[in-house]
Amino acid sequence: MSDFSAQFSKDLRAAGVVGAGGAGFPSYVKAQGRAEFALVNAAECEPLLKKDQKLLEYFPEKVFDGLELLMKAVGASQGIVGIKKKHEKIIPRLEEIAKSRKNISVLKMGDYYPAGDEQCLVYEATGRVVPPGGIPLDVGCVVCNVETLYNAVFAPRPVTETFVTVNGGVKKPATFRVPVGVTWRECVELCGGFTVKDPAYIDGGPMMGKVQTDFDLPVVKASGGIIVLPKTHPLIVKKAQVRPTFTRIGRSACDQCSFCTEFCPRYLLGHNVQPHRVMRTMLFSGGPEHKLHSQYGLLCCECALCSLYSCPEGLHPSQACVAAKADLREQKIGFKNSALNTGKKPEAHPVRDFRKVPVSKLVRRLGLEDYNKDAPWTAEVYKPAKVKILMSQHIGAPCVPTVKEGQKVEKGAVVGDVPADKLGCPVHASVSGTVGKVNDRYVEIYA
Ligand code: SF4
Ligand code: SF4
Missing domain, CATH: 3.40.50.11540 (NADH-ubiquinone oxidoreductase 51kDa subunit)
Structure with a gap:
């Protein structure tokens, strides 16, 4: 180096x-x-x-x-x-x-x-x-x-703010910068409040983001934004489906058409990921937990295209792949030691270019046309009264708090760090103020 x-x-x-x-x-x-x-x-x-x-x-x-x-x-x-x-x-x-x-x-x-x-x-x-x-x-x-x-x-100036978009069911969708650790509720208020009753949100994009209902969760460094939708919106309902539900429906309704595989972007790159075969193993998996041991989901990148676009039956092959990966992890099987690791060089599928899914079509399929608005840039940086800095904001080992309750901190001070031999990096105070509650999950700071 x-x-x-x-x-x-x-x-x-x-x-x-x-x-x-x-x-x-x-x-x-x-x-x-x-x-x-x-x-x-x-x-x-x-x-x-x-x-x-x-x-x-x-x-x-x-x-x-x-x-x-x-x-x-x-x-x-x-x-x-x-x-x-x-x-x-x-x-x-x-x-x-x-x-x-x-x-x-x-x-x-x-x-x-x-x-x-x-x-x-x-x-x-x-x-x-x-x-x-x-x-x-x-x-x-x-x-x-x-x-x-x-x-x-x-760098090395600390990351204390993050850019986010708040879109969907809010009065004035916008893109702005906020201090790390403010709540999503505050972000929604900056956008004039909700326009939908009984709201939920997707943290991240509609495809790969996670459904949440607690708007008091804090913004983290990797946050990209939220999409606010009514709790009853079909996308929220589908994404919130739990394993027993998608397993029960999948077992009875998958007709093995293999559209999920044919549109899979990783399959089209030449990787041996075949969600329809993972779905097929649902039929053979007994016991109350229906463990999935199909290795054809190991290379799934969890883009959710198969679940939210490709499957004509509205099933959840992406979640079947996620479940299969988790079940195989219990047996210490990953792609490297799987039977599918043949060492063969992948080649992109000859029809890859013709199977790309246009975003406009996807937006229609997701039922998001009415929520797909511009989210103009707002330069003003919000000044919160309190922030909650999560100790786990990255892949790797979580941070350990380095401050104590009652301590004064300046914006940019380290409030949690990871041992030097572990993967990870420090988190910092996003406002100057007094440290409130400290535990292994977060550090609060009152401005
Ligand atoms: S697209 Fe749906 S119905 Fe067809 S094989 Fe995949 S999961 Fe089954
Ligand atoms: S979620 Fe996985 S299996 Fe489904 S389309 Fe994306 S990469 Fe393929």
Whole structure:
């Protein structure tokens, strides 16, 4: 590792920079790799979320600065910003900036889901397929989200704010920056309040996000936004389906048409993931828990396309894959030691381009047409009276609190950290104030 990479990686860790596209993977690890291509994932393919677009519209230079730092750290000879060509308002400016930088280009992608799946992006940008069970680094690529690179520019200044979109059933949908640790209820109030009765929300995009009903949960560094919907909306009902329900329905209703597999983006990249075969094993799995031991779900990236779009019967093959992976984990089986790990080099399916699912069609299928509004950028940063900083905001070991109740802290002070030998990075005070309750899950700070 070069001196620059070592210092950049150290700064990213100190700043607590994590993947802001939802995954929360600690970015300092990515900066330690070697890659030929550094890719900016600006596809933002989850319908209704707008924060990456707004960030690129209002702070494009910073994102390019972050990309250059990443390219230098990993030794990349090419930087590529992958964005959907429908963002014609932003693209000319991005192309202009790219021209003024060395070895950086803009890749214009179609408006399909999941263009933002990092393995799809790698394929679109380089023609390379990430090996099954592998990561982009295996094919010489490192992929970072827009906001992650924006945050990287300021490292080692701590990440204390995050960009979010609040869309759906609120009076004035908007995209803005908030201190980490404010509640989603406060974010909704910033948007003028609810327009739907008995609301629930999806934390993240409608496809991969999780259904929540508690609006007092705090915003974390990896938050991208929420979609507010009535609790009775079919998407909320479907996503909230529990295992006994989708198993019971799946066992009786799956006709093995295999549409779920035929549209699966990872199957179309040449990976051996076949959700219809996972569904089939439901029929053979006995006992009250109906354990699923099909290995055909091991390479599923949980994009939910099969459950929310492809299946004509409205079944839940993606959740069957999630369940199968969990059941196999109990037996210590992952892809690497599975029977499907043949070592064969994957090749993208010849009809892949014709099976891409347009986002407009997806929005209709999800019943979100009435909720799909613009969410304009609001520059003002909200000043909360209190924040709750979660100790677990990234992939890896959770932080351990480093402050005590009653202690005064300045904005940016470390309030929780991870031992140096563990994967993870610190969390920081997002406001100056007095520490309230402290436990192994969170630290409260009163401004
Ligand atoms: S698409 Fe639905 S019905 Fe067809 S095989 Fe998959 S789960 Fe079964
Ligand atoms: S959720 Fe379904 S469509 Fe998506 S990767 Fe998994 S099996 Fe394939």
